[in-house]
Every structure is written in C-alpha cells, then in structure tokens.
Amino acid sequence: MTATLPAAPLGRSGIDVTRLVFGGAPIGGLFAAVDDDAAQATLEAAWETGIRAFDTAPHYGVGLSESRIGRFLAGRPRGDYVVSTKVGRLLEATDDDVDGAEGFYGTPGCKRVRDYSRDGVLASLEASTRRLGIDRVDIALIHDPDGHGRQALDEAYPALADLRSQGVIGAVGVGMNQAEMLEWFLPRTDLVCVLIAGRYTLLDPSAAVTLLPQCQRRGVAVLAGGVFNSGILADPGSTATYDYLPAGPDVRRRAERIAEICARHGFAIGAAALQFSLRHPAVTAVVVGARSPAEIAADAGYLACDVPDELFEELAADGLIG
16 A cells, blocks of 8 residues: 655645655666666655655756656656756757766766756756656756856746746746855745755755755745765765765764764664754755665655654764754
C-alpha cells in the first residue's frame, strides 16, 4: 500500500508539496551513470513512499532526468503530483564527448548553453514540458543565475511571471547554491519560493542569517536542497563529497564528530541533517536526491525520525553547527 507523507502549502501559490521532495539530479547521472531500470525503480520507490513532488532541471543529465521523470509520471492523474523544473540552460546537440561534463555521466549527446533571455526561457520551458510529457509546470525556477543576475531579473523573471498569469506555470522562484543573490532577487520580484541548496545544513547554516528571515517576512516559501551537502552528511566516510567535490579533511572530521554525537543519541547523521533543515519555520520542504530505492527508504526513515532538541543543542554547544 502506498504511504502518505505530510504536505505543506508552497507559500501563497495554492500548491501543496510533500515535505520530502524527490531531487532529480542523481537519476540524471550526477557523479555516476544510472540506467533506466534503476531510475524507474527509484521513482517507483519514491511514489510508494508517498512523495508527490518532483524537482528536476534540463541541467540534470542534459534532459535525462526530465525524460525519466516524465516517463514515470505518464498515465498518473495530473492533479496527484507536483513538478518543479528550471530555466537558464538550453540544450544543444553535439558530437563532442560529454560524458562527465559538469559532473553528469551516461547522458545524451547534448551540451548546455546558458540563456536567461525571454526567448531562452520560453524555449527552455517548451522543451522541458515536452520531455516531461505535461502541458504545464507547477513550479518554474530560474536556475543558477550567478553572473547573469541582471538579465535574469530583466528578462527571465518577467517571462515566467507572464506565464504564471496565463496559468502555464503555477509558481515562480529562483534556485541557487548561494544566499546572497537570492536575497538580491527578493525585493525586486514577486517570487513564490526560493530553492537554496547546501546553505542551510548542519555544516553550513549561513542562509539562516538573513535569507530565511527575509523569506519569512515576505511570505516566500523556502525549499532546502543539498541538505546532505552532496553526500557527506549522509555518509562522512573517506570517499565523502562536500558541495560536489571530495571532502577535505577538516570538513570530514567535523562530519565524523557530528555522526558520533548522533549515534550516541541513537540517530543516523542523515536523520539529524534532514531534520535540521526542516526545523526552521521558513522551510516548507527539503529536496533530497536519490539514485536507488535504498536511498529513498533511508530518506523516508530520516523524515519519520523525531530527533530531540537536545541533540541539536549538544552539536551547537560543541561548535559543530555552522
């Protein structure tokens, strides 16, 4: 029997998202190739667990993640799930060797071209809906506009706002790995949500300083991505990655110490990491990537944990948070 997960409203959008959102980067080949059968089994496990919100992007495997999610959702009632995708990268066919490009493996022969223009946004969404097999996107995020802020503000955002007014998309947001530019967008736009990746975690809670309070004041929902900092807060072993790169010794020692304290309280480090991000009142949901049914089961278990305040208080007293 399919499980049910708690859901929460995405700001003022009228959209509800499960508190655990499926992150589509791993099934797009992030770090290592994933075959079609494994991707579909992972998505099936997510659905059976009760996940009904799926976050993807053209960037994730140059369209592979979107295509796989689209195939999985085909035939399911459109009102039963929420899809988030992104704009800012157009995909072009290439004969170049792209395996491993930007960290993705086993992908189609395409390259990414940054484009935050109005025409680029419209072309990107048209291609995304085709790969996803849907006629509208619930959440459209301007993706990683680092170095392209002005064009994203002047062209990408108005294009998405127009599409929202037409009902083609349900909510407009920005998704980044940095808090500063998200803060820059907030007073200049009418965003429904932001996706902040890796900056509100046990190892880096910096988004709590000004971004999350600003979002609260403005009624902007926060989706917290990268809650494991790309791996180390789920498994701090010698091969752990931190922010998409091999973790350095100092970061690994901190993570190992956090894991020791969690174990003493009877919890896995992953449970503390996921629950930490969800504890902030500005955070609507966490976006967690998975490449296998086992990872989905672990994430669902972390969500169900009742991690006590005392654990976080001990981590803070030891100077391990932040």
